[in-house]
Amino acid sequence: MSAISANGVSQLHFIDDLITLRGGEKEQPDILACTSGTTIDRYEYFTAKRLDNLINNAAHVLKQQGLSVTGEEPRCVAVLGTSNLEYLTNICALSRLGYSVLIISPRLxxxxYNNPLDETKCSTLVYMQEYSKIVERLCEVRQSQLATTPMLQKQDFDRDGIPEARIKRTAPNAALASPHTAFVMHSSGSTGVPKPIFHSHRRCLENFQNGFGLSALITLPLYHTYGFSTFFRAVYGRTLMYLFNWNVPLTSTNVIKTLQAANPQLLSTVPYTLGLLAESEEGINALKNCELVTYHGSACPDELGDRLVQQGIFLVGHLESTESGPLATSNRAPEDTSWSYLRFLPFVQPYVWVKPIDDNAYELVLLKGLKAKIFSNSDTLPESFHSRDLFEPHPTIPNAWKYIGRLDDRVTLLNGEKVLPLPIEGLIRESPLVKEAVVFGIGRAVPGIMIFRNHGTDKGSVIRAQTYNVFSGLIDDVYQRRDNIEEGGLTLEIPKTANLILGFCKSTLELSVDSAHSDLFASGLDSLKAIQLSVFIRKNFNLGGNGPSIGQNVNYDHGSVNRLAELVYHSRVGASLEAVDDTSTINAWVEKYSQFENPTSPAANMPKSSRHRVILTGVTGSLGAHILAKLAQSSHVEIVYCPVRKLDDVDAMSRVIQSLRQRKLSLDQDSSAKVIALYSDIGKNDFGLETAIFGIMKKTVSLIIHAAWSVNFNLGLSSFEDQIKGLSNLIQFSLDVEQSKPARFLFCSSISVASRVPVTTDVTESLITDYNHASRTGYARSKLISELIIGKAAQLGARSSILRIGQIVGDSVHGIWTNMEAIPLIIQSARAIDVLPQLDETCAWIPVDYLAETIAELSFITNQMHFADDSNLPLVYNIVNPTEFHWTRDMLPAMKEAGVEFTPIPPSEWVKRLEKGDTDPSKNPAIKLLSFFQYRYGGNTTHEYRQPRFETTQTQRDSPSLGKIPNIISAGLLSKFIAVWDEK
Structure with a gap:
């Protein structure tokens, strides 16, 4: 639509002026079609001129009843009713008389109703007779503070004997009156009580310009913002709007008959109605007859939308809010099937900020300058509106966003995983047997769902927070019954037990587990499936009264079906099941994955290149992304191959670009051209790549940096075998390259391999020989095994180095440090429980951007002659910040200076406070690692975790950047990290 400028529209100051203007035009197309009674296929049609006359008549009648406005500031009158001719006429007549109109939903x-009435200082209510009982109760509540008037019926204003004189809304200065309130809508009340949202004449006139210019049937009620605006868009565009008859039920049969009678070009409806129509071939055909089908009010379930689009229906989503008017649609080219991805309207796009919330969720923020925005709610960004609506970007189409829910809709489980309720609820609501579905589970181990049976009443909007409150007792009881599972009665031998568990893992959990000895985590066991498996074991097997000890971590610690079967057996008979002997596993795996073939003989007459081709793993993580940025920007690097794991249908390069963007890293065109992202599996000998690509890499790669590893402290050692196999394959590849010497290989290890070295002993830059010096986590011991394998490979001629890295923190520029790690969670607990632990720990944190620079220097990409003969190539580099600080003496005071309020207490007391704190991870994030903190700080174990000192002589010699790392405290980086977390 064009701007309000043509045909005298630019001179309009009031909404009523638009109706008067269209009513006075020579050509008079029909703009409104209504039915009456309970008919759904016999329409009465109205031109703008006839509507203008009916509105004028109604204004005269209302004036005779005592409704008139004096003074320049309009008074407010509330209207309660449903969608029909009388409803529209009364509202427009009140507006013509000079009132601002509060449009209230009969669903409240x-x-x-009290808050919208109070906030608007409204003392008069015009209502439809069918809502008289609601009005009676409302008058009782308001103690006669509300004057009520029945709504005029058609026979009241469509008759003879009414004065013909034109009533025209006027003001001493109409241009100045244009910003006055025309209509007041209200919020749903999801955060407490419904709040009034004021729409000025000027903003409404700007809003009404946006339409498709098609005849339309609308099944949304007129008290819905989009439904109300659609009528005035029809007036503006001189197009015909059909009203669904709300005197009959909204059933598939009635909507189909209405569509057949009206034959509109456009259907505007809600996903629920689409679901009704999609149940039958007749409904699908009725939708096919429309040029365009739009949905509003909520997200359309993917399954439903995909089904309609596959049937040839052009489905378009609309994002329009009461607070801001139309914002985005999924209108697109006919061949584009991405119906669920919205594109912001051109006049909206400059005022949109999609604010990152977590990995792939962004909140829509509307910025200062958007004309249709009538509400602001932010102090940090003045005059901006944080919608709390969440979106995810299209993997390949720029500026295309899919609605995934609201910030207050997401159900965050105890482990921090987030469940999006809307797709689940939407799918279940499609059933005609279901009135409503509500997912719950905030702060719980697993989600649940409440399903309400349909008794034929309207499917309204459920307010999530209120539902949780009303049914809190029921929800608590569900989880209590789940926790108090009665043990099963099966008493089987280990093989038969293993067969049952294996069958459950394959059929119910859908794990790709090959045998009873396969690693469950590698087969796809996540935290939710681990809980399901624990429940299955407890409900079916006799555990000798030891059922409560079978928690989800047992599935990680005993990482195969066979080990779980042994646990079940020994629990029943009362024998102790010793943990797997890590020492024997370490020795066995070091031996198994150190069987390298000798380096390939140097290729004759190999051309020497001054530029490197690099394999870099882990680019979707923070460290890998920063290393990639350093390498790609280096003139000494020609190509960076980035292996990434396959994820849905998102292409590999999109995942790499997204990883860089999350860290606010960018590459220019030349640097980007160096990056080649490949779906691969380094656990396979050929990395799962095409033969041609793998062959080119063998001929050209001269440097490998392995920065990918699973960081999960819940996993036992057995779950890391695939990671170690991948490491072994990369080392063999470095030996097999067809060049003058093996490719340089750098492995990103961890100081956790030596975290239990006595604090009186310095950790040298050499291999760890005492396994007890490694942390007891599976993660640390898998890194230790990797170091030992690399040591053996070096003896065979591998040009390998171990990068033993300390605590990585956010970058020094933006302060982006994921708030899901242990240390950030501890620090954030100050906000939730007002206390922090007084740890006796010395910290040598290293910002990730400085670490990436150090690794680039240690790879010698800028100094090929540094170790020309490789005879003095260091095997181990310790990479920690040479400038240390103390947690309690230095960091806690710095946090006080940064404005964080808390009380320092002993670690064990802090754990107790954490245990008693809020169980909702969105309010108390540290609760997600409660078991880890209980293990580490719950007892009198502080000294056990005091960090030994790590020597960095070799590292500082070969990497000048290490000595330039700033002091985290004095450089203000801590304050920067806290600011980023607070923003999230």
Whole structure:
């Protein structure tokens, strides 16, 4: 649509002026079609001129009843009714008389009407007779503070004997009156009580310009913002709008008959109605007859939308809010099937900020300058509106966003995983047997769902927070019954037990587990499936009264079906099942994965290149992304191959670009051209790559940096075998390259391999020989095994180095440090429980951007002659910040200076406070690692975790950047990290 400028529209100051203008035009197309009674296929049609006359008549009648406005500031009158000719006429007549109109939904509870009425200082209510009982109760609640008037019926204003004189809304200065309130809508009340949202004449006139220019059937009620605006868009565009008859039920049969009678070009409806129509071939055909089908009000379930689009229906989503008017649609080229991805309207796009919330979720923020925005709610960004609506970007189409829910809709489980309720609820609501579905589980181990049976009443909007409150007792009881599972009665031998568990893992959990000895985590066991497996074991097997000890971590610690079967057996008979002997596993795996073939003989007459081709793993993580940025920007690097794991249908390069963007890293065109992202599996000998690509890499790669590793402290050692196999394959590849010497290989290890070295002993830059010096986590011991394998490979001629890295923190520029790691969670606990632990720990944190620079220097890409003969190539580099600080003496005071309020207490007391704190991870994030903190700080174990000192002589010699790392405290980086977390 064009701007309000043509045909005298630019001179309009009031909404009523638009109706008067269209009513006075020579050509008079029909713009409104209504039915009456309970008919759904016999329409009465109205031109703008006829509507203008009916509105004028109604204004005269209302004036005779005592409704008139004096003074320049309009008074407010509330209207309660449903969608029909009378409803529209009364609203427009009140507006013509000079009132601002509060349009209230009949779906509210009686007490909920109070706030909109109070906030608008509204003392008069015009209502439809069918809502008289609601009005009676409302008058009782308001103690006669509300004057009520029945709504005019058609026979009241479509008759003879009414004065013909034109009533024209006027003001001493109409241009100045244009910003006055025309209509007041209200919020749903999801955060408490419904709040009034004021729409000025000027903003409404700007809003009404946006339409498709098609005849339309609308099944949304007129008290819905989009439904109300659609009528005025029809007036503006001189197009015909059909009203669905709300005197009949909204059933598939009635909607189909209405579509057949009206034959509109456009259907505007809600996903629920689409679901009704999609149940039958007749409904699908009725939709096919429309040029365009739009949905509003909520997200359309993917399964439903995909089904309609596959049937040839052009489905378009609309994002329009009461607070801001139309924002985005999924209107697109006919061949584009991405119906669920919205594109912001051109006049909206400059005022949109999609604010990152977590990995792939962004909140829509509307910025200062958007004309249709009538509400602001932010102090940090003045005059901006944080919508709390969440979106995810299209993997390949720029500026295309899919609605995934609301910030207050997401159900965050105890382990920090987030469940998006809307797709689940939407799918279940498609059933005609279901009135409503609500997912719950905030702060719990697993989610649940409440399903309400349909008794034929309207499917309204459920307010999530209120539902949780009303049914809190029921929800608590569900989880209590789940936790108090009665043990099963099966008493089987280990092989038969293993067969049952294996069958459950394959059929119910859908794990790709090959045998009872396969690693469950590698087969796809996540935290939710681990809980399901624990429940299955407890419900089916006799555990000798030891059922409560079978928690989800047992599935990680005993990482195969066979080990779980042994646990079940020994629990029943009362024998102790010793943990797997890590020492024997370490020795066995070091031997197994150190069987390298000798380096390939140097290729004759190999051309020497001054530029490197690099394999870099882990680019979707923070460290890998920063290393990639350093390498790609280096003139000494020609190509960076980035292996990434396959994820859905998102292409590999998109995942790499997204990883860089999350860290606010960017590459220019030349640097980007160096990056080649490949779906691969380094656990396979050929990395799962095409033969041609793998062959080119063998001929050209001269440097490998392995920065990918699973960081999960819940996993036992057995779950890391695939990671170690991948490491072994990369080392063999470095030996097999067809060049004058093996490719340089750098492995990103961890100081956790030596975290239990006595604090009186320095950790040298050499291999760890005492396994007890490694942390007891599976993660640390898998890194230790990797170091030992690399040591053996070096003896065979591998040009390998171990990068033993300390605590990585956010970058020094933006302060981006994921708030899901242990240390950030501890620090953030100050906000939730007002205390922090007084740890006796010395910290040598290293910002990730400085670490990436150090690794680039240690790879010698800028100094090929540094170790020309490789005879003095260091095997181990310790990479920690040479400038240390103390947690309690230095960091806690710095946090006080940064404005964080807390009380320092002993670690064991802090754990107790954490245990008693809020169980909702969105409010108390540290609760997600409660078991880890209990293990580490719950007892009198502080000294056990004091960090030994790590020597960095070789590292500082070969990497000048290490000595330039700033002091985290004095450089203000801590304050920067805290600011980023607070923003999230």
């Amino acid at each position: 509870s009686v007490p909920a």
